[in-house]
Amino acid sequence: MRRMLTVCAAVAVAGTVVAAPAMAVAGGEAAGSGAAPWMVTVAFKGDEPLVQRESCGGALIAPDRVATAAHCLDHVDPTHLEVHVGGGTLSEDPGKVVPIKGWSVEPGFRLIPSPVDPQDFEKSSAADDVAVIKLARSVFGVPTLPVARTAPAPGSTVDLFGHGLTQAPDPKNPAAALGDQLKHAQLKVLDDGACAAGLASPGLLDGKSVLCTQGAATVCPGDSGGPLVQNGRLVGIVSFGGETAGKQCGEPTVDGFADAAVARSFLTQPRPPLAPMAAADPVITGTKAAGDTLTCEAPKWTIKPEKTEYAWYYNKVDPANGFEFYLPVEGATTPTLKVTDELAGHKLNCGITASTAGGTILQYSDVF
Incomplete structure (x- = not known):
């Protein structure tokens, strides 16, 4: 699942990732300057442009701590990663690079194989898909995104932010799908029954740690770990999307998020144990x-x-x-x-x- 899930128009797309129009994503929009100062981009170190190295999103929840998805970090060497805080359009405004002290994965994190196709890694969902990145130094002068104490109610509106793909990639022009500009979309929260019904199999839903949304936009590769926000608080972390049902970026789907309120004690613990x-x-x-x-x-x-x-x-x-x-x-x-x-x-x-x-x-x- 190392899925790197961006906000995409919810329209059927032929092929494997197609570029959205230059304007805002259908059902969403280009996030304005300063709209998400706590937004984090997790990228692999390298000389290529940041938009090509971006792997996951995250949110600055304390001056020295980033919340992201466990599947973004599990088995990954932290010395190969870098964190950018507050990036907007990555090619023009990559944000502030902050060194990593280490990361910690929620102990209950596990992949849930698809009952329909258990051998296909990409069709798995996850439970307790939460991790924290401990920064080597605190980031001052940047607003943080507090972790919610309660989950958003079904039917309520939430805000998604991401730098992931904007469409299913065209093999002839894969760069066209890259999410250079930070995108934002509003989605509706589903109850567990509607969520399970919208997945390829009800067995993919861990109702204790996952909340779901649906709307005119959807998460895509590159959005994993990114924040779902309500009333200025982190309520969810991008975990999985339509790939669990074999859908391409942009096709209508139910999206799964780690419930931040459920994971609050892990995310906010004073001294999380760090991976090697x-x-x-x-x-x-x-x-x-x-x-x-x-x-x-x-x-x-x-x-x-x-x-x-x-x-x-x-x-x-x-x-x-x-x-x-x-x-x-x-x-x-x-x-x-x-x-x-x-x-x-x-x-x-x-x-x-x-x-x-x-x-x-x-x-x-x-x-x-």
């Missing part, structure tokens, strides 16, 4: 000759893991299309790997899965 954080990636040492031994050297940890697991991988090229992918070396679950004649002819890398009460990250070495 390393100073660097793992490094493979040794020589790749048959009979030799390679070692996957763990990095120095700035937040030490309580548990670590190792895995080794070798490359394989699909002769049909030339694609290269990596497969696990069977039984290789320790920091060392005995190089066989067969492995000596492949590219290799190692992975470390590290966990604390705050969550799990997955790190990979460079190819060796």
Whole structure:
């Protein structure tokens, strides 16, 4: 589900993500300057334009804390991420970049496989899909978005904000679908019965931690983790949308949000446990000759893991299309790997899965 869900017009779209008109999204609008100063963009570090690196949204709920979706962070190395606070049109106003101290995932977070198609990862929904990002320094002079104490009533209006895709992408021009400008839409809250009826299967709804909306706009890839707001308070966090039913961005659907009021105690706890954080990636040492031994050297940890697991991988090229992918070396679950004649002819890398009460990250070495 690493779904990166933006506000899209609720119209049937052919293909896989189509650009909305340049004007505001149907059922929504371009958010005005300063409309959402607490809006956060979570992006992978890199040299590409921010709009191409944006992965999820979030909201500044305290000067040193961001609320977002658990599926945006689960198993993600925090050193590879950056946080932008207050971004409007990302290409012109990317907001203030703030370093990350770490992140914490709600302990009850879990994916709910689709009863219709349990093997399709993208069709899963989620329960307790909430996480916090602890910032390395406080952000002053920026209004925060308080977390609601009660959920919005069914039938009431809520406001959605997002930088995700604006349509199903056209393979010939994928950039046209990118959500450069912050979008806003008003939606109606559904009761659990209407929500379950609108999903591909009622079994996808965890009624204890999820609230649903429907309207003339919908969430899309890139909007995940973004805020749902009512009366100046955070009431929901974007979790899943029409992809659970195989729908494309912009097709009418029920959208699912983590209920912020239910998660309030987790989001506002004074000292959330943080997932592991390393100073660097793992490094493979040794020589790749048959009979030799390679070692996957763990990095120095700035937040030490309580548990670590190792895995080794070798490359394989699909002769049909030339694609290269990596497969696990069977039984290789320790920091060392005995190089066989067969492995000596492949590219290799190692992975470390590290966990604390705050969550799990997955790190990979460079190819060796």
